[in-house]
Amino acid sequence: MSDQATAPAKRRAPFRFNPVWGLLIVLIIAIVVMNPGFAQPTGYMNFLKRAAPLAILAAGQVYVIVSGGFDLSVGSLITLVVVGASMLTNNDPSATYWVIPLMLAMGLGVGAINGMVVCFLRVPSLIATLGMMITLNGLAFMWSGGAPRGYLPDTFRFFGRELIRDVPMVRFIPVSVIVLIVIGGLLAWAMHRTNLGRMIHAIGDNPLAARLGGVPVNRVRITAFMISGLSAAVAGILLGGFAGVSTDVGFGYELQAITAAVLGGAQLLGGRGSVPAAIGGALALTAIFTLLNFLGLPQPVRQVVQGLILIAAVALAMHRRERTGT
Amino acid sequence: MSVTDNTPAKPGFRFEKWAPVILLALAFGLYVAIALITDQTQYLTFGNLVAILGRSIALGITAIGQTFVILVASIDLSVASLISATSVLASVIMDGSPGMIVPAILAALVLGGIVGVANGLVITGLKVNPLIATLGMSLIIQGCLSAFVSNFAGSVPPEFQIFAYGEILGVPAALIFLVLLALAAWAVLRFTKLGSDIYAVGGNEEAARFAGIKTNRVIVSAHVICSLCAVVAGLYLASRLRSGAPWIGSDGVYDLESIAVVVIGGTVLAGGRGGIFGTMAGMIIFSLIDSVFNIAGVDSFAKQVMRGIIIVAAVAFYAFRSKRIVA
């Protein structure tokens, strides 16, 4: 896992067509050929609704990846948000208004702890967030006693479940798709148009140089983890809304989020990555699963395909990078 | 995964060298204290201590292999799937007949060799990040496996069950095997060219390459050793469960737990520093903590919370004094 990135910290990458969009287009054409119903609003809106939590999660994960780390705790944070919300709302519709902010705050808090453990205790993020993942899973179980204790009221489930109907052109828009657009837009803006984004890139590229260049390394890295935690809380609210309470909602999402970010061209161990491309990666990953589903392929084949695509995507990216000499 | 300097160790008292021993002593002290406090002194017998060591033999074997890849600054997330695959493969080939034990073991080792070489080549040749390469490999192995089997498959003849259930002078045969394997691994790292190359490559790949070390070959070798260890763990589990199960590796979370054991034992994720004795200490710490929870009657949810905190705390114990910026 050596990292030879020694390029100057401040460098705007020239615009290049990200292959993830090509992949996504090919996949969507294939899905439409397989199942013309997908071209109907019900088809693609359901698809977007399903992909929204992963896309938001991947957008948050990119912040940590670009800063040079990993966040494995997001999956169990999702679970904790869903379980916690069901415990706190206690089936009271009006509780939603304070429970949702509280859950978002919890996401920020967990992210802050991750960041501080990495920055101040100097535990590698892989281990720090792995420990957090195990701990949060245990906490979710302790809190609920092993099984969900309450229902989520419809007010809470609004964001993940409801549709805005009678929209011209597309007939309806799921609320979660609007959440995706808003959050995705904000995260993309912060990453690619603000000083914070530049500093995150600089740290991932070369932390020593960044520090010498006056970047508050610890503060920025902690912020990156907090954004990832926040995105997990949002994803949790959407997933809980979509499908209700269970004690394993978040299972496996951490690796899917990393996969999506990587598909979008994010470079592990830092310095490179884009929020829109990570969202594209999440959509592509969801499209792959949808396609395999339509092809009637069983779960094992899906795993093999996911594994191959993951390796191929990174290998291809490395190949391009070597050829273009960047 | 450090991105900065590699300061040579200073002579005299080396904290890093003794830290695993300190942690081990702490864990053991805690175990004794809990047994005394809860008035369950029957847990302090020799037989019981052997039973504790016997708890995590599969984890110990896997962690020995994981130590090699982490020392070269790589990582292997495919061990859990490989463990499942070998336990099924071996058990299906044996299918209850003692005559097939040797072919089954050979087939399993060949599979391990192929996976190790494949991991190594994807990482060195295609330059894929080891985390992604082995995660992808893990998905591929698990997918291929689940396509063929979904339940216990084959059966292990009684002759092979000796591996897991046999005893020599009251000590489980598998425990003795683990000790021998650890000694062999230690000898490889300490006395062979491969061993010193592994430390060199993990410490600074560029420098090692300039020093004329064929770094790619070293990384591939480390991955082959890791996969072979996972294969042995798979054989042990097949012997213990008397049949191969396609979920045995992922149920035991051997991928992440073996990494945790290695780092708790003081081997640095960035590579180049650490060793087998630390890993063995890490394994024993894990087993002791598990037993402490059992004796104290901690419920499994609280157990999980503490386990997570302990992993982070143990690594922080080594790391917080360093001035590096970690990944």
Next chain:
Amino acid sequence: MKHIVQTTAAATALAFCLTPVYAQNFNDPEEFAKQQAQLTATANGPADQPWVQYIGDAMVENAGMEGPATVCFSNAGVNNPWRVVGYTNMLEELKLHDSIGDFVHVDAEGSDDKQIADINDLLAGGNCDVMIVSPNTTAALTPAVEKACEAMPVVVFDRGVNTQCPVTFVHPVGGYGFGIQGAEFIKDNVDEGANVLMLRILPGVDVLETRYSAGRRVLDDAGMNIVGVEFTDGDNAKTKSIVEDYLMRGTIDAVWMDAGATAVAAVEAFEDSGYDIPVFVGEDQQDFLRKWQDEGMTAIAPTYPTYQWRTAVIAAARVIEGEAVPGPEWVLPQPTITQENLADFVNPAMPPLHYAMCGCETMDNYPQAWGAQ
């Protein structure tokens, strides 16, 4: 009719060919017939206490021992809501037995390897007089249970082991029975040739495979059109997505599920897509029962009763007290929840995944101990 039989036979033959050679047989006609008979058999014992009832007459005598004795319990895990409810039943039942002194619980967290080690630990230092084992898997735990049998009386429940050495093996009728009950209900409530979607959790789990094979057999024999068999991983979001995808492609007249934890998500897929809720086979989870009552669904809830966790303790207590227990198998009745008795089981105060067929309503700490609000 003739061609249906032929097709079924051909399909079964094909299925056998495709089944990996080493797979266990989860489609055993003898076991199917046996459980089918047990579903309608009259159980011995008090009808209002199904947890002490038993089907069949064989009994095992016990020598008894001096009480209060220490009971050790090697638990496969409390890693799902069914086991959480069951374990609560067990803890409450323990309070009713003076002959049981200490109770030592070790949790294998769903790992065979760990459970084998746990049993060894208990034998080495647990001071146990009687051991209760809920095996994580049948084959893997057999040697450990055999070793335990040499040291003390053993009671096994839920899953069995491949040995006759335990005093008794407590279990309800079984997976075939579960599959039959749901599929028969579909057969009675939709027309021949109707579209049935079968949702399963995951392959390879013995108790779930038998539910499926029995359900499939009944549905095939009834001439149903199985539009798909899908694995949901027990994941709500995935379940809902799968059903939505099927609804985009055609109509569904009935949904059969091998377990009910994600049943409400499946129902919601129909609601959110704007379809009527079809005939449903769920399970006895409170959230499903409530949905069923609120929406006036046509549904049934076969059960795999959690009251067997009480029975295991009762068996252990009788071993200590020297009383006879049904054995070597203690087959418990396996009732269903239907429209007629639905109201008896719905309780909005209970958690969503509380298994209503718990036989716990009359216990002292009901409903708080089971997580009621």
